[in-house]
Amino acid sequence: MSLSSQGSAPWKFRGDATASIGAITAVEFDPDVELLWVCDAFGTLMSFSLQSQGQGEAPAWVNYSSFSVSSRPATSIFFLNIGGERMVTVADREVIRGYKRGGVLMMCLPQPTAVQSYIDLFQANNSTGTMFYTGNAGLTRLILNNQETDQLTVSVEATVVALKQCDQWVATGSASGAVCVRSASDLSVVGHVSPSRNRVMALEVFDNTVMVAYSEWSATSFVKVFDVRKMSEAVSTIQDIPSGNVTQMRRYQDGFGLSSDRAFLLSPGGFHIIQLDQEKPVFSSSPLSEGSCTAVAVSPSNMCAAIGNDKGTFYALAHPATRDDYVMSTFIQPVRPKHPVYHHSWEEPSIADGFDDSADLGTLASNWPEEDYMILTVPQKLRCVNYESHSIVPNEWGLMRADSCLPDPKDKLSSILPNPYPFNTQLGDDPACAQEALLELRKDLKRKHKSSRGGGGEYSPMEDSLQVCYSVQHKLDWRSYNEIAQRVIGIDNSFPECWITPLLQSLYLCQPPEFPIRKVILRHLCKREFCMTCEIAFIFANMLSTSASVLGMKGEALPPIVPVAHFIRAVRQIRAFTNAGVFQRPKSRDDAVAKMHMAQRLVLETLHKDLQDQKAYPFMNYEAPPEYEAAIAALFGTEFTSNGRVHIEPRFYWEVPGSALKVDEGLQHLLKQLEGYKDQVQIKRLPPIIVLLLNPEHSNLKPPTSLKISRAGKEDYNYVLNSNIVHLADDIEDTGNFVSQQRIKDDSFSLVNDYRVTAPMKMQELERLVPALRSYSAVVTFYALDNLTTPPYARLDDSRTPNLWHLLGPLLTNDVLSRPLLRDPAKQAFRSPLASYTEIRAGDLIAIDAEYVVLKWASRDEGSEMFYVSQRKPHMGLARVSCILSSKDGDERTIVDDYVHIPEEIEDYVTQYSGIHPGDLDPLESSKSLTSLKSTYLKLRALVDGGVVFVGHGLAQDFRVCNIVVPRKQIIDTLEIFHKPGSRYLSLRFLAYHVLGESVQEDEHDSIEDARTSLRLYRKYQQLKIEGTFESVLDHLMAKGAETSWYVPDTKSLFRDIPQTPPVSVMGSPVLEMGKTVTADDDKDVDTFAMAAVVAAATDGDDDDEDGDNDTPIASEVLEAVRKSMES
Structure with missing residues (x-):
């Protein structure tokens, strides 16, 4: 388990233990003794204690007791006092039971059928002994009085999904979003929240405060905080919780009382920490190594926490102020009892008579007899000493001896501890020194954050945006990240080279609404395996398709973010970029700016070269329009006359001198220098689009929103600002990050920071978003003529993605791009069962599955002996794609089975899950039907444009790695079909076994087998829908999975x-x-x-x-x- 994620971790990992083969449904700390209680999906209750294993070894969790308590999973554990002794209390479907800690039954309270037929949700108050539960008749309050029960039942909504109580109140939440707070004494209503479109997922009640976790339709969550005395409006709202399925919420107080109340929020992907006085989560964990979070508990001292998952494992956490050898407290091993001794006299046996210290400790405590039962003892609370006043103070923080910074060398228990939390005197009284210290602290935190940055979370619009985990991109509420997704699509930032992507946005969005650069690039297509312009065209096509989905029906909108992995991989194979060292790690702020300037030059020069070389690498029967090869030169080049000859200078950028005080003055100076050579060179035409390279030393030269260039005796040129690429850094040693300011309409600009896009606003308002402590400098600027239009051959192009079905379709039956990669084309080439691509009709089903390998993504760092720096998130490379055509039931024709050539070094073939072996992707060794990544993309693009419907299991991941955008109306995902809201997703192997009676993925994964299985699952789904039995079958599947722990x-x-x-x-x-x-x-x-x-x-x-x-x-x-x- 890792706590390295957004925000500083408020807890430290303290080990884990496997408690069960089934899911953990409840965890709770014992209020009196040092035990952690766990209940699993089979209704088994277990307790664990931390025990030392020996000198130099970390303490380990040891099972103390284990016994069956319920016929169903218990979701909560309580500790009620009866006869002066605590009993562990849980609720079964029709009975409430209380046990001693060794498993001896102390209370069995059947549910009176006259009141309720069953117990659904159950809560108990450890202090007052009052119990509450819901059932078919409503909400019941139950109080034990001298072995008799006092019951009161009131009616509630039928869809109650959450129940919580405290000393004064009891609250219920329903699926309709309604919340009702009642008095714990008489169940009278004291406040309520009206139903809404959001579903209540979890509740917390304490003092006069009610916390409600809601789930939105956009698969995100938020928490509202209410005051019981005024439930009509929320006191505060914590938003942007990146999970639509909050399984549990647990409130706790900071162990030192330094912050407001906090709460755990559990979700399948991890957990979040929220704070009542903050608008965003203060911490979001990384996903668990395996399994989903299902239960959480916090110790009474608020110094320990425990989280259980659906794999039967619980994780122990501790307050970050504790030492590495911290345990809950000093554990005292209980004396081991033996079987009771029976006497034939009236004399009572002595206290020590029934116990044997030499008994075997391997047997569980649940085997102890009821007579002579003994519980653990509690050590005396420790105290603290204040060295300044030499006085003993109360142990307000519940500290243990292990928290001491001065451990006893003799390892003896000391009853006095030094104060571990002195006042912070490091900042001093000088404001300048304090500011410098805070800046250094911020830089240090930023370095730590970047080294372990994770997905999700909020950030300042001008800060380095966080990586969004691609597996959850489809679940986020993108409205909070991109306010104009119909115009601007964000770019994925999973690769370290993604700092270059502001250049792509500047090309894509230049000169609205004409967008001449975009339309020129979209017309490029060649057969070279690594072509930068082709990859940019693919990205622009994906952006257009995504924007079209946003403009359509709300339910059909795709996440406004596109991958750029294929573009980065292609550029790394181009010699000009590798020779220039563009992607070597920058050493300083100015070095980062120099690399952006270099990248801008190379991108424009490579675009120009690719368009000129298109005729030399023709793609099948595609022909570019006339004058297309000079399109980049016509847009960015300056036209000169020299000795009576007209030519265009191959420099597509202008470097403004660092000495210039204004941008326009600097440009005028450049023109005068050029015009000084009157006899040799004259400027005939300025470029329609001017690209300026500014501020190489991070000066404050600011581009104006409009630019007018006048020359004596010649026409004036009026330019408008289209984009600024801005660099932000803390100081000269900070490499910083790049964002862009893009003109959307007229004089309104939006800030684009990877996938974060603000609403359009004036440039002055946009500049206010710059953080005060960061230096800000525009380094690349795009200006375009105010009357610039699209080239004649592209004026009829609209804002939709061009349909390439008939152009790319023949590639499905004749892969001409694969031949250079095949050693023996006659044997290796894939033979399609289709005579012509036109046999594929719009609406046909295409079952698809993809397999991946892990790339060894190298990052050369000059001055370091290490060539390879491993990234936290593995970069997946597409290794195999299989497609099966089905025009009717029983039709299963394999039309694509591509093994994809990967030129990069492969770190892990993950053969068990991919079916790929070393050599399969190497053209010199492979016996498979090997082809290029570009060819595979074009085949999938052809199928998308042909209007087929893709069927698969977990298609979001496949499409992302394949770099293809597919409209939702063309997607059928069996992962979503066989899924009940609020429950776990079912694996393909589990569904195949229990629905189809087939066994798949037993040794290695096979993409043809997986694609065919997804297709058969969908055909089975259609059959069950016609028969009207699908819902019952799905319920049976969920029950079978819970019963077998999803075993296949x-x-x-x-x-x-x-x-x-x-x-x-x-x-x-x-x-x-x-x-x-x-x-x-x-x-x-x-x-x-x-x-x-x-x-x-x-x-x-x-x-x-x-x-x-x-x-x-x-x-x-x-x-x-x-x-x-x-x-x-």
């Missing part, structure tokens, strides 16, 4: 020496049902031959792969091999 047996283990024994609850699944039939018929144990026959019967009906590449023997062949081995 490996049928291939039937042929191994040691067979795999699945849980009893899985025995009803298709393959094993056949096994039971064989057993019943033969009335004997199932031997190897019989089990092989079962699997053969279950799998012989599967069709073979259409491409014939599947070398795995089918079950009937295995059966025959087993038969021959037995005969011999």
Whole structure:
């Protein structure tokens, strides 16, 4: 588990332990003794204690007791006082039970059926002993009085999903968004919140405060804080919580009382910390290494916390002020009891008579007898000493001995601790020194933040934007990140080279509404494997498609962010960029600006070169318009006359002298210098688009919003500002970050910071967003003529992505781009079952699956011996794509099976999950149908433009790595179809086994097999929908998964020496049902031959792969091999 994410971590990781094979549904700290209680999905209650393992070893969690308490998962654990002793209290469906800590039943309180038929949500107050629960009749309050019960029931909404209580109040929340607060004494209503479009996910009630976590339709969450005395309006709102499924909320107080009350918010991807006086989460964790967060607890001292997940593991956390060897407290091993001794006299046995110190400690405490039961003792609370006044002060923070900065060398328990939290006197009294110290602190925090920056979270618009984890991009509320997604699309920043992307935005958005550069680049297409202009054209096409989805129906809108991984990878293969060292890590602020200037020059020069070379690398039958090869020179070049000859200078940028006080004066000076050569050179035409390289030393030369260039005896040129690429840095040593200011309409500009886009505003208002402590300098500026129009051949182009179906379609049956990568084209080339691409019709189903490998993304750092610097997030490279065409039920034709050439070094083939082996992607070794990444993209682009409907499992990830944007109306995702809101997503392997009766992904993943399985799942879904049984089948799937902990047996283990024994609850699944039939018929144990026959019967009906590449023997062949081995 990692706590390295947005914000400074308010907790430290303190180890973990596996408590169960099922999901953990509740965790709670014992209020009296040093035990952590855990309940799992099977209704088993367990307690754990921290015990030292030996000198130099970290303490470990040791199981103290374990016993079954409920027939269903318990979602909460309480500690009620009965007869002067605490009992662990949980609620079953029809009974409330209380246990001693060793598992002895102390209370069994059946639910009176006359009042409620069952118990749904349950809460109890550890102080007052009052219990509350909901059921079919409403909300019931239950009080124990001298072994008798006092009950009161009131009606509530039928859709109550959350219940919380405190000493004074009890609150309920419903799926409709309504919240009702009642008096804990008589259940009278004291306040309520009206229903809304948002669903209540969790509640917290304390003092006069109610916290409500809501889920929005946009898959994000927010928390509203109400005062019980005025529930009509919220006191505050905590927004932008990047998760639409808050599973639990737990409020706690800061251990030192330095901040306002805080709360844990659990979500499937991790957890968030919110603070009542803050508008955003103060911390968001990285996703758990495995599993989803399901339960959280905070100790009574607020110094410890525990989080459970759905894999049966709990994680222990501690306050960051504690030392590394911190434990909850000094644990005292309880005396081990033995069986009670029975006496034949009236004399009572002595206290020590029933215990044996030499007893075996390996047996669980649940085996202890009821007589002579003993609980743990609590050590005396420690005190603190104030060295300044030499006085002993109360231990207000609940500190333990391990928090001491002066540990006892003899390892003896000391009852007095030094004050671990002295006043901070480092800043001193000098304001200048204090400001310098704060600036250094900020730089240090920023360095730490960048080294471990993660997804989600809010940031200042002009700060370096955070990386958004691509796996959750489709779940975020993008309205808070991009306010004009219909015009500007953000760019992914997952790669360290993404600092170059402001240049792409400046090209894409230049001169609205004509956008001449965009329209020129979109017409480029060649057959070179690594072409920068082709990759930029693909990015621009994806931007247009995404904008079109935003302009359409709200439910069809795609996340306003596009990937640029293929562009970065292509540019890294171009010699001009590698020789110039553009992507080497900058050393300082000025070095970062110099690299941006260099990148601007190379991008424009490479665009010009690519357009000139297009005829030399023609793509099939595509022909560029006349005069297209000179389009970049016509837009950015200056036309000169020299000795009677007209030519265009290949420099597409102007460097403004650093000595210039104003931009226009600097340009006029440049023109005078050029015009000084009257006899040799004269300027005939200024460029329609001027690119200025400014402020190489981070000076404050500011570009005006308009520019007028006048020359004696010649026409004036009126330019308007289109974009500024701005660099921000703390000081000269800070490499900083780049953002851009883009003209949207007239004189309104938006700030574009990766995927963060502000609303259009005046330039003066935009400059107010600059942080006061950061230096700000415009380094690249685009000016365009106020009357600039689109080239004649592109004037009819609109703002939609060009449809390339008939241009790219032939690539599906004749991959001309793959031939240079094949050693033996006759054997390796993929043979399509289609005679022509026109056999594919709009609306046909295309089942798709992609496999990836992990790239070793190198970052050369001069002056360092390390060439490779590993990134926290792995960069995935597309390795294989398979597409299966289905025009009707039973039609499963493999039309694409591309192995993708990867020129970069591969760090991990992840063969078990990708099916890719070393050598498969190397043109010198591969025997597969290898092709280029560009060819695979163009095939998918053809299918998108052809109007097919893609079917797959988890398509968002596949499309992102494939660098393709697909409208939602052309996507059918079985991951979403077989999913109930608020529950976990089901794996393809689980669905295939329980829905289709097929076993997939047993050894290695195969993209053809996975694509075919997704297609069959969708066909099954259509059948169940027609029959009207889909919802019941889905409910059964969820129940089966919870019952078996989502276990899927490996049928291939039937042929191994040691067979795999699945849980009893899985025995009803298709393959094993056949096994039971064989057993019943033969009335004997199932031997190897019989089990092989079962699997053969279950799998012989599967069709073979259409491409014939599947070398795995089918079950009937295995059966025959087993038969021959037995005969011999």
